[in-house]
Amino acid sequence: MILAKGKLYDNSAQEQILSGLAAEINLTRSEKELPLEAVIAALDKLGCMAENGVFDARLAELGLADLTATVHEAACLLRRESLLCKLRNELGEAPFLPHSTAPPAGQTALTTQLLPLGTLFHIAAGNLDGLPAVSVAEGLLTGNINLLKLPQADQGISIEILQQLIALEPRISDFLYVFDTPSSDLAAMQRLAELADGIIVWGGDAAVTAVRHLAPVGAKLIEWGHKLGFAYISGDPPTAELAELAEHILFTKQLLCSSCQTIFLDSDAMDTVHAFCRRFLPLMEEAALRHPAGDISTAAEITLRRYHARLERAMGGGAADNLVYQGKYCCLTACQDSSLALSDLFGSCLVKRLPRRSLFTQLRQHKGYLQTAGLICPEAERPALANLLARAGVTRVMRAGHMSATFCGEAHDGEYALRRYLRAVDIE
Amino acid sequence: MDARTRLFRWPKPYDLPGTNALFLQAVRDNCQYHYEHCSPYRAILDDAGFAPQQIKTDDDLAALPFLPTLLFKNHALFSMPRSRMLIRATSTGTRGKFSQVGFETSGLLCGLHMVLRIGALRQLFSWRPAHYIVLGYQPRRENKTAVTKTAFGATLFTPALSRAYALRYRDGTYQADLDSLIQTLCRHGRSAFPTRLMGFPSYTYFLLRRMEEQGIRLQLPAGSRILLGGGWKQFYHEQVEKEVLYQLAKRVLGIAEQDIIEFFGAVEHPILYCDCPRHHFHVPIYSRVIIRDVHTLQPLPNGRPGLVNLITPMVRATPLLSVMTDDLGVLHDGETCGCGIQSPYLELLGRVGLKDIKTCAAGAAELLREVKR
Numbered sequence: 001m002i003l004a005k006g007k008l009y010d011n012s013a014q015e016q017i018l019s020g021l022a023a024e025i026n027l028t029r030s031e032k033e034l035p036l037e038a039v040i041a042a043l044d045k046l047g048c049m050a051e052n053g054v055f056d057a058r059l060a061e062l063g064l065a066d067l068t069a070t071v072h073e074a075a076c077l078l079r080r081e082s083l084l085c086k087l088r089n090e091l092g093e094a095p096f097l098p099h100s101t102a103p104p105a106g107q108t109a110l111t112t113q114l115l116p117l118g119t120l121f122h123i124a125a126g127n128l129d130g131l132p133a134v135s136v137a138e139g140l141l142t143g144n145i146n147l148l149k150l151p152q153a154d155q156g157i158s159i160e161i162l163q164q165l166i167a168l169e170p171r172i173s174d175f176l177y178v179f180d181t182p183s184s185d186l187a188a189m190q191r192l193a194e195l196a197d198g199i200i201v202w203g204g205d206a207a208v209t210a211v212r213h214l215a216p217v218g219a220k221l222i223e224w225g226h227k228l229g230f231a232y233i234s235g236d237p238p239t240a241e242l243a244e245l246a247e248h249i250l251f252t253k254q255l256l257c258s259s260c261q262t263i264f265l266d267s268d269a270m271d272t273v274h275a276f277c278r279r280f281l282p283l284m285e286e287a288a289l290r291h292p293a294g295d296i297s298t299a300a301e302i303t304l305r306r307y308h309a310r311l312e313r314a315m316g317g318g319a320a321d322n323l324v325y326q327g328k329y330c331c332l333t334a335c336q337d338s339s340l341a342l343s344d345l346f347g348s349c350l351v352k353r354l355p356r357r358s359l360f361t362q363l364r365q366h367k368g369y370l371q372t373a374g375l376i377c378p379e380a381e382r383p384a385l386a387n388l389l390a391r392a393g394v395t396r397v398m399r400a401g402h403m404s405a406t407f408c409g410e411a412h413d414g415e416y417a418l419r420r421y422l423r424a425v426d427i428e
Numbered sequence: 429m430d431a432r433t434r435l436f437r438w439p440k441p442y443d444l445p446g447t448n449a450l451f452l453q454a455v456r457d458n459c460q461y462h463y464e465h466c467s468p469y470r471a472i473l474d475d476a477g478f479a480p481q482q483i484k485t486d487d488d489l490a491a492l493p494f495l496p497t498l499l500f501k502n503h504a505l506f507s508m509p510r511s512r513m514l515i516r517a518t519s520t521g522t523r524g525k526f527s528q529v530g531f532e533t534s535g536l537l538c539g540l541h542m543v544l545r546i547g548a549l550r551q552l553f554s555w556r557p558a559h560y561i562v563l564g565y566q567p568r569r570e571n572k573t574a575v576t577k578t579a580f581g582a583t584l585f586t587p588a589l590s591r592a593y594a595l596r597y598r599d600g601t602y603q604a605d606l607d608s609l610i611q612t613l614c615r616h617g618r619s620a621f622p623t624r625l626m627g628f629p630s631y632t633y634f635l636l637r638r639m640e641e642q643g644i645r646l647q648l649p650a651g652s653r654i655l656l657g658g659g660w661k662q663f664y665h666e667q668v669e670k671e672v673l674y675q676l677a678k679r680v681l682g683i684a685e686q687d688i689i690e691f692f693g694a695v696e697h698p699i700l701y702c703d704c705p706r707h708h709f710h711v712p713i714y715s716r717v718i719i720r721d722v723h724t725l726q727p728l729p730n731g732r733p734g735l736v737n738l739i740t741p742m743v744r745a746t747p748l749l750s751v752m753t754d755d756l757g758v759l760h761d762g763e764t765c766g767c768g769i770q771s772p773y774l775e776l777l778g779r780v781g782l783k784d785i786k787t788c789a790a791g792a793a794e795l796l797r798e799v800k801r
Binding site for chain 1: 476724780782
């Protein structure tokens with residue numbers, strides 16, 4: 001399905017739409033502007049609808065009923081107050097008003113103004129539900145024309161949401177084109193990339209690398225890659241905070257970039273690691289009971305993978321020094337090493353020692369993958385440890401239970417997305 | 429004669445009560461054999477604190493450590509030197525990896541007894557010659573897949589007048605040629621001798637659908653049969669109700685439901701499961717099925733769905749004693765079938781797998797995609 005100028009087309013119309021696209025875009029960009037207020041009003045109404053459950057039935061139809069709460073939570077980020085907060089945090093007050101550069105006396109003053117980057121090509125490869133719509137919303141807030149390539153597993157929900165948005169504000173139709181071209185259609189991907197001033201890619205290393213090859217020189221690359229989350233624990237952690245960490249691990253099934261994969265303990269001793277596993281495992285088991293693994297075939301696959309790993313260890317094929325604490329529906333692995341690593345997901349966390357003096361050096365080895373750290377430590381040490389984590393490259397230092405929470409006004413992977421979708425123009 | 433041989437020579441292939449003690453003894457012997465001859469197997473049993481000699485009751489079968497089919501894909505597990513194995517076969521590799529399994533002469537002889545007993549019950553053997561249409565691979569020396577070997581073996585059930593294959597080896601690769609197969613079938617429709625179609629249910633279904641689309645209606649001679657085996661494999665999402673396939677076969681080939689026989693088996697559990705006239709897979713005396721909870725792997729009572737764990741003492745070359753498949757299934761009480769066979773029957777529900785999981789944790793997508801089974 002293709003969405004162009006507010007209308008739906010079959011994929012067979014792709015060639016025809018692509019061949020006229022450059023002219024359409026040029027016409028829109030030379031003659032039309034998308035007023036910020038119009039976008040805010042439309043997103044606000046859309047958020048209101050989502051919060052009031054307008055999309056719930058559709059989500060249930062798509063088998064995504066368990067996402068209802070997440071959608072309601074995300075919807076609040078589309079409300080006017082949240083959007084204004086985001087704009088203020090990322091761009092400052094009244095960002096789109098032209099202003100003088102006001103240089104020191106004797107130098108020429110310029111009028112400077114933020115304008116849209118132009119045409120954004122969003123490649124929402126294999127990502128989370130509803131994410132393509134969020135990416136486009138950011139592009140619209142900054143007045144850009146948005147070409148969206150849907151991930152293959154989208155099931156059509158994004159197109160429905162965006163059609164609704166156009167219904168609320170028809171002027172958006174000139175600024176939004178949606179394609180569900182497969183990534184393997186390199187010719188089409190190339191043509192879309194060539195139309196773009198900025199290419200936004202969501203996805204893992206393979207997707208990002210592919211887009212780097214595809215992007216023409218002169219198109220700005222904005223990469224939202226996959227990350228690895230971890231928890232850092234110093235001192236004697238309160239049980240309540242550990243329970244929140246366990247809840248986070250089992251609730252997210254460790255599938256998010258902010259999900260905790262490895263738990264680091266501020267210690268040199270393996271004894272501490274083992275003692276922690278024994279204390280933490282019952283909390284994981286409690287959380288696992290609240291968040292079962294999904295359908296029977298998924299649960300069976302996860303169970304089989306774990307069982308297979310156990311046999312391989314018994315056969316001496318696995319990392320023999322690592323000790324697995326097997327719980328009901330979850331497990332912890334006490335590891336000898338100290339590096340940040342992906343767990344086996346679905347409630348199988350790695351536990352490692354990492355004294356704070358080694359923290360910086362260790363984390364730098366994973367610089368491209370740092371994002372969220374859940375920090376559990378005595379309050380008095382919190383500022384110093386948060387600062388150490390931040391200097392090492394972490395961009396979110398959260399309470400353990402909030403590792404995957406969304407906060408209005410927060411940056412994304414250490415950046416303000418809206419700034420990257422704009423350019424500054426100076427006029428003498 | 430050892431317990432295994434006595435078990436496989438037992439005249440009644442569904443007489444579970446009469447053979448249970450024999451089965452347990454054969455399992456105990458087989459377990460002891462692998463424990464002594466396969467060091468990874470011994471390591472697994474030691475790790476679980478399980479000793480072969482403790483197998484005395486049905487409960488002990490459930491406690492016996494089972495090996496997932498994935499383990500045979502990732503490791504070469506043998507309890508005999510290659511020289512003593514008569515056949516080495518591989519699975520068809522549902523997700524691209526293959527199990528390596530060896531069979532020794534004595535195990536294969538047991539298998540032969542089993543095939544003769546079970547085949548006789550379903551009247552698979554006949555002196556009347558037949559044409560064979562194999563919806564599978566043309567055999568060649570390099571093709572080690574068990575399904576090719578068993579399909580060829582099944583063409584020996586009656587004297588074969590001709591054999592035609594859907595996947596023919598040409599120019600260094602297997603090529604599907606359904607249309608010439610359809611022409612062959614049309615010729616057989618005018619023959620005085622019956623035709624036997626054999627192959628995966630998916631291929632059979634595709635072939636029959638294609639014939640129906642082309643408006644072909646045949647009335648194959650009496651005694652013609654369709655033998656299905658191997659499951660739906662990669663075509664799981666196209667799986668149709670058995671009824672649909674039966675009706676299609678009646679319309680297109682004139683083969684009635686009672687002449688469609690389905691088999692179930694795996695390289696990792698080489699026991700011939702043949703459906704009863706009501707198309708249920710009853711457990712034969714050579715095998716036991718334990719359905720296990722998908723979370724805890726604990727045995728479940730009949731009627732509850734879970735992972736399918738299969739046990740047989742047939743093979744010594746490879747520790748196939750207790751194998752965990754990738755299948756989900758449910759075991760039903762035998763008497764609910766009504767065909768007269770009292771042993772419980774296995775219904776397969778689908779395969780395990782991670783469906784539509786989306787992730788943005790670095791490396792997780794690759795981890796989930798990894799061909800692990």
